[in-house]
Amino acid sequence: MTGHSGSGGDAAFLELTGSGTASAAPDVVRVRAGVRCDAADVSSALADAGSRAQALAQAARDHGVADADLRTTGTGVHPRHDREGVAVVGYTAYQSLSVTVRDPALVGSLVEAFAGAAGNALTIDHIGLELADSAPLLTQAREAAFADALGKAQQYAALAGRTLGKVARLSDVERGGTQPRFAMMAAGKAADLSVELGENSVTATVAVRWEWT
Numbered sequence: 001m002t003g004h005s006g007s008g009g010d011a012a013f014l015e016l017t018g019s020g021t022a023s024a025a026p027d028v029v030r031v032r033a034g035v036r037c038d039a040a041d042v043s044s045a046l047a048d049a050g051s052r053a054q055a056l057a058q059a060a061r062d063h064g065v066a067d068a069d070l071r072t073t074g075t076g077v078h079p080r081h082d083r084e085g086v087a088v089v090g091y092t093a094y095q096s097l098s099v100t101v102r103d104p105a106l107v108g109s110l111v112e113a114f115a116g117a118a119g120n121a122l123t124i125d126h127i128g129l130e131l132a133d134s135a136p137l138l139t140q141a142r143e144a145a146f147a148d149a150l151g152k153a154q155q156y157a158a159l160a161g162r163t164l165g166k167v168a169r170l171s172d173v174e175r176g177g178t179q180p181r182f183a184m185m186a187a188g189k190a191a192d193l194s195v196e197l198g199e200n201s202v203t204a205t206v207a208v209r210w211e212w213t
Contacts, residue, residue, distance in 0.1 A: 012213065013168060014210050016156075016208060017205060019203060019205045021203045022138070030098065032096060033124050034097060037094070040090050052119075056118055057097060059116070069099065074094070102132070107127070111124065145206045146208065
C-alpha cells in the first residue's frame, strides 16, 4: 500500500495491489507419441517406422481425433554402432506425432490403441493438459484481483477515516498459470495409464490507485 498527497493541496491517493485466481478442469490433452524402429538397412527402418506411424494416426482417427488435430512433428533415421562405436550394425528410424485430444476421458484408451498399433516401437514423450480457451478464466481472475484490491482499499479508508474516491490509475502487474497434475502409470498394460485432470489455474495481479479525501 502507498499513499501520498499531491503538491497542490488536498489531493491524495491510495494505491494497492490485488490478486485473483480462477480455475477450471482442462478440456484438451496434447499427446506427443512416436515410433522408433530398428532394421539392418535404412530403407527397412524407414518403411517400418512409416507404417507404424500411419497406424498411430489411424488409431487416433478411430478415437474421434480430427485430421486437423494430428501433426507429424519429426522424422529421421540414424545409424547404430557396435560397442566400440566403430562399425555400423544397423539403423534406427523414428517418426513423431502430435495429437490433440478434445475429450480427456479418451486418453487412456487412445494410448492403449497406440500400443496395439505400434507395439514395442511406441514412445510417449509428453502428455499435457490444457484449456482450449483460457480467456474466460483470465477475465474471472482479473475481476477477482480488482475486488481484492477494492476490499483492501475500503478497509484502509475506513480505518483512516477517509473517503474513497474514483480510480485514478489501474494496471496489470502480472498473470500466470499453473499446470494441472497428471500421473502416468508406466507398469503393466497401456490401459493402466491414469491421467488425473486436476485444474488449470490462471492468476492475475492488478495495481489500483484511488483518490481519497
